[in-house]
Amino acid sequence: xxxxxxxxxxxxxxxxxxxxxxxxxxxxxxxxxxxxxxxxxxxxxxxxxxxxxxxxxxxxxxxxxxxxxxxxxxxxxxxxxxxxxxxxxxxxxxxxxxxxxxxxxxxxxxxxxxxxxxxxxxxxxxxxxxxxxxxxxxxxxxxxxxxxxxxxxxxxxxxxxxxxxxxxxxxxxxxxxxxxxxxxxxxxxxxxxxxxxxxxxxxxxxxxxxxxxxxxxxxxxxxxxxxxxxxxxxxxxxxxxxxxxxxxxxxxxxxxxxxxxxxxxxxxxxxxxxxxxxxxxxxxxxxxxxxxxxxxxxxxxxxxxxxxxxxxxxxx
Amino acid sequence: xxxxxxxxxxxxxxxxxxxxxxxxxxxxxxxxxxxxxxxxxxxxxxxxxxxxxxxxxxxxxxxxxxxxxxxxxxxxxxxxxxxxxxxxxxxxxxxxxxxxxxxxxxxxxxxxxxxxxxxxxxxxxxxxxxxxxxxxxxxxxxxxxxxxxxxxxxxxxxxxxxxxxxxxxxxxxxxxxxxxxxxxxxxxxxxxxxxxxxxxxxxxxxxxxxxxxxxxxxxxxxxxxxxxxxxxxxxxxxxxxxxxxxxxxxxxxxxxxxxxxxxxxxxxxxxxxxxxxxxxxxxxxxxxxxxxxxxxxxxxxxxxxxxxxxxxxxxxxxxxxxxxxxxxxxxxxxxxxxxxxxxxxxxxxxxxxxxxxxxxxxxxxxxxxxxxxxxxxxxxxxxxxxxxxxxxxxxxxxxxxxxxxxxxxxxxxxxxxxxxxxxxxxxxxxxxxxxxxxxxxxxxxxxxxxxxxxxxxxxxxxxxxxxxxxxxxxxxxxxxxxxxxxxxxxxxxxxxxxxxxxxxxxxxxxxxxxxxxxxxxxxxxxxxxxxxx
Numbered sequence: 001x002x003x004x005x006x007x008x009x010x011x012x013x014x015x016x017x018x019x020x021x022x023x024x025x026x027x028x029x030x031x032x033x034x035x036x037x038x039x040x041x042x043x044x045x046x047x048x049x050x051x052x053x054x055x056x057x058x059x060x061x062x063x064x065x066x067x068x069x070x071x072x073x074x075x076x077x078x079x080x081x082x083x084x085x086x087x088x089x090x091x092x093x094x095x096x097x098x099x100x101x102x103x104x105x106x107x108x109x110x111x112x113x114x115x116x117x118x119x120x121x122x123x124x125x126x127x128x129x130x131x132x133x134x135x136x137x138x139x140x141x142x143x144x145x146x147x148x149x150x151x152x153x154x155x156x157x158x159x160x161x162x163x164x165x166x167x168x169x170x171x172x173x174x175x176x177x178x179x180x181x182x183x184x185x186x187x188x189x190x191x192x193x194x195x196x197x198x199x200x201x202x203x204x205x206x207x208x209x210x211x212x213x214x215x216x217x218x219x220x221x222x223x224x225x226x227x228x229x230x231x232x233x234x235x236x237x238x239x240x241x242x243x244x245x246x247x248x249x250x251x252x253x254x255x256x257x258x259x260x261x262x263x264x265x266x267x268x269x270x271x272x273x274x275x276x277x278x279x280x281x282x283x284x285x286x287x288x289x290x291x292x293x294x295x296x297x298x299x300x301x302x303x304x305x306x307x308x309x310x311x312x313x314x315x316x
Numbered sequence: 317x318x319x320x321x322x323x324x325x326x327x328x329x330x331x332x333x334x335x336x337x338x339x340x341x342x343x344x345x346x347x348x349x350x351x352x353x354x355x356x357x358x359x360x361x362x363x364x365x366x367x368x369x370x371x372x373x374x375x376x377x378x379x380x381x382x383x384x385x386x387x388x389x390x391x392x393x394x395x396x397x398x399x400x401x402x403x404x405x406x407x408x409x410x411x412x413x414x415x416x417x418x419x420x421x422x423x424x425x426x427x428x429x430x431x432x433x434x435x436x437x438x439x440x441x442x443x444x445x446x447x448x449x450x451x452x453x454x455x456x457x458x459x460x461x462x463x464x465x466x467x468x469x470x471x472x473x474x475x476x477x478x479x480x481x482x483x484x485x486x487x488x489x490x491x492x493x494x495x496x497x498x499x500x501x502x503x504x505x506x507x508x509x510x511x512x513x514x515x516x517x518x519x520x521x522x523x524x525x526x527x528x529x530x531x532x533x534x535x536x537x538x539x540x541x542x543x544x545x546x547x548x549x550x551x552x553x554x555x556x557x558x559x560x561x562x563x564x565x566x567x568x569x570x571x572x573x574x575x576x577x578x579x580x581x582x583x584x585x586x587x588x589x590x591x592x593x594x595x596x597x598x599x600x601x602x603x604x605x606x607x608x609x610x611x612x613x614x615x616x617x618x619x620x621x622x623x624x625x626x627x628x629x630x631x632x633x634x635x636x637x638x639x640x641x642x643x644x645x646x647x648x649x650x651x652x653x654x655x656x657x658x659x660x661x662x663x664x665x666x667x668x669x670x671x672x673x674x675x676x677x678x679x680x681x682x683x684x685x686x687x688x689x690x691x692x693x694x695x696x697x698x699x700x701x702x703x704x705x706x707x708x709x710x711x712x713x714x715x716x717x718x719x720x721x722x723x724x725x726x727x728x729x730x731x732x733x734x735x736x737x738x739x740x741x742x743x744x745x746x747x748x749x750x751x752x753x754x755x756x757x758x759x760x761x762x763x764x765x766x767x768x769x770x771x772x773x774x775x776x777x778x779x780x781x782x783x784x785x786x787x788x789x790x791x792x793x794x795x796x797x798x799x800x801x802x803x804x805x806x807x808x809x810x811x812x813x814x815x816x817x818x819x820x821x822x823x824x825x826x827x828x829x830x831x832x833x834x835x836x837x838x839x840x841x842x843x844x845x846x847x848x849x
Contacts, residue, residue, distance in 0.1 A: 035740055037403040039740060082533075166550070261577075263550035
């Protein structure tokens with residue numbers, strides 16, 4: 001009972017450490033942040049002086065341990081490039097990205113569940129083929145293309161929605177939704193199409209099960225039988241895919257944030273990487289790893305809520 | 317089972333993120349030499365030994381009343397930090413100079429140097445001693461008064477604390493003294509025409525003795541705006557300075573919004589997210605703003621020159637004939653038309669059309685046959701060169717045409733797109749490049765580029781260096797301009813680079829926006845002149 005939890009915690013620690021070490025090792029470029037900061041105004045003496053001021057002349061081990069010491073206490077330190085504390089800015093960006101990811105997953109589910117169910121129930125008929133075909137097309141459209149097309153149509157040509165930008169929800173809820181609608185749909189449509197295929201195959205699997213035939217024999221229509229008995233079972237494989245895809249969406253959000261100039265974590269990551277802002281990149285990566293691990297944990301817990309069989313198996 | 321899955325999640329994520337960092341590093345940064353648009357350096361400065369006393373208020377006349385309005389302006393280049401004393405300034409200067417920080421003197425619309433925080437100033441006949449009478453009523457945004465002691469502190473601090481190479485502009489100062497709370501005396505070690513001009517640039521910015529603790533996040537100046545917030549990766553918000561000594565700015569809240577993608581910036585203007593596109597990155601897309609009832613297109617000039625820079629140190633390019641051949645091989649009119657929709661001016665040497673020494677020279681008009689002959693003569697009929705392209709729109713737009721025109725005379729060009737950090741390292745630091753395309757935006761920067769053999773171009777001509785030094789010591793504008801012209805003519809003949817075009821100051825704004833400066837006269841983007849009807 002306790003061992004899986006301990007093992008999970010260990011894996012969690014090790015993966016976070018490995019990820020942070022990897023980032024440090026890959027992005028370490030000596031005085032490069034100083035060189036980038038000084039740009040075309042850099043002289044060798046100026047770069048050296050700024051490098052020392054940034055603390056980049058210390059050994060990599062010292063820098064890493066220094067960072068680790070702070071991170072353990074929940075302090076991501078002060079960026080030596082922008083000289084601002086990293087934590088508060090990161091939290092703001094994370095909030096924005098979570099809004100983006102959450103909203104687009106809602107859009108994805110709103111598309112995937114009805115579409116997947118309908119194409120399963122219509123399997124073998126023309127409408128079934130049409131719906132599967134639609135989801136195939138959806139999968140093939142990259143999110144950035146969807147974003148550009150949506151902006152062209154709904155913002156530039158029709159003028160219904162703003163083309164880009166971000167509004168804090170607390171300040172202006174309607175403006176927030178208006179600004180986020182296109183990003184949500186851009187990310188959500190593609191994810192919805194991916195998920196629809198999994199929903200379809202999961203529902204198809206369940207449709208062939210004995211318990212559904214029993215339910216039908218009690219006099220339920222196919223749709224009602226599916227909703228009352230089949231959906232829970234079909235949800236398990238779909239949930240796994242959602243878990244994996246959440247991470248994909250998180251990473252895909254980077255491009256969407258760029259296109260819609262949303263000040264999220266993806267924009268922050270690109271901004272920091274451009275400037276060789278090692279500590280900020282480090283903080284973002286570790287945060288993303290934490291989120292990914294959290295997602296996998298939540299998915300696991302949700303399994304046992306949906307499927308009581310998993311609960312008893314885990315307890316025994 | 318669960319452990320395996322979370323491990324897989326983590327591995328996937330790490331790979332994705334690290335890969336992503338690599339990708340983004342290769343695609344998104346913008347060099348600071350590229351997009352901001354500094355001044356028109358017009359007629360020479362006031363070092364003629366006379367007295368120069370400007371109008372009582374040199375602030376550009378702002379007829380519009382100070383209302384509660386807000387405005388958002390789109391920019392390309394986001395600052396790295398807000399401290400231009402420690403990091404390269406183009407983007408920071410654009411945002412903060414003349415808005416948050418002010419200088420003792422500034423350039424007016426005609427390029428004349430006029431007082432700003434100084435009420436008046438005089439220069440001694442030998443050009444060595446400058447005396448500035450300062451305004452008595454100026455406050456910093458932290459509430460402390462601006463005195464001559466602050467001016468001394470600011471000037472001394474350039475030498476002691478600044479890192480960017482522009483700090484060298486203050487080297488000629490041998491002493492700065494506060495002779496009274498409102499009188500500053502500066503003594504130079506040698507007469508220098510460029511020093512007073514440099515005092516209008518960021519190294520002349522006035523800081524508070526008590527306000528430099530956290531310049532990267534909390535800039536404290538005397539300007540018409542104060543910094544409200546910096547949302548990194550997104551925007552800088554400025555509020556009107558309520559204790560400003562001059563006319564209050566017409567717009568209360570100014571948002572400087574940064575766009576990594578030029579189309580996103582255009583779309584924001586089309587849909588009302590911003591009111592001004594400060595620098596058009598895609599001139600071919602200007603047709604979407606052709607409705608003059610809604611939009612205005614401002615086509616002014618900058619002091620930026622887009623160069624095809626050559627590494628004059630490499631064996632092939634050290635040969636004058638090869639550089640001449642490359643100059644002859646390029647049809648710059650076609651390049652400008654195709655790459656930048658014809659906006660901008662063709663130039664034959666390193667100058668802006670607004671420079672007083674501008675001469676319409678064209679030493680190497682398009683002549684591919686001559687180019688081939690010169691290459692054959694130099695024994696370079698089968699030449700291969702590398703072209704390092706920084707991630708800027710004009711470089712990407714010009715490169716394909718440059719490559720095909722060079723191919724037509726038998727030069728093979730291998731181009732590579734690099735991110736800004738890589739570009740700086742290989743071109744600026746290691747000098748490991750053959751060709752590159754870059755816009756040099758700083759005003760009056762010919763001595764920086766061609767007066768220093770260690771600069772990345774590697775142009776080495778002692779006669780040119782002597783002419784630059786002579787021009788700086790000259791006692792009259794006419795003498796200085798003659799020296800300058802002679803130096804630039806020699807540089808044009810030596811063809812150390814190809815001057816592709818002089819960069820235009822292309823701005824699109826809502827039709828109601830007024831007061832935008834058409835010809836950028838300094839590295840600053842002045843906000844306090846802008847109003848909305």
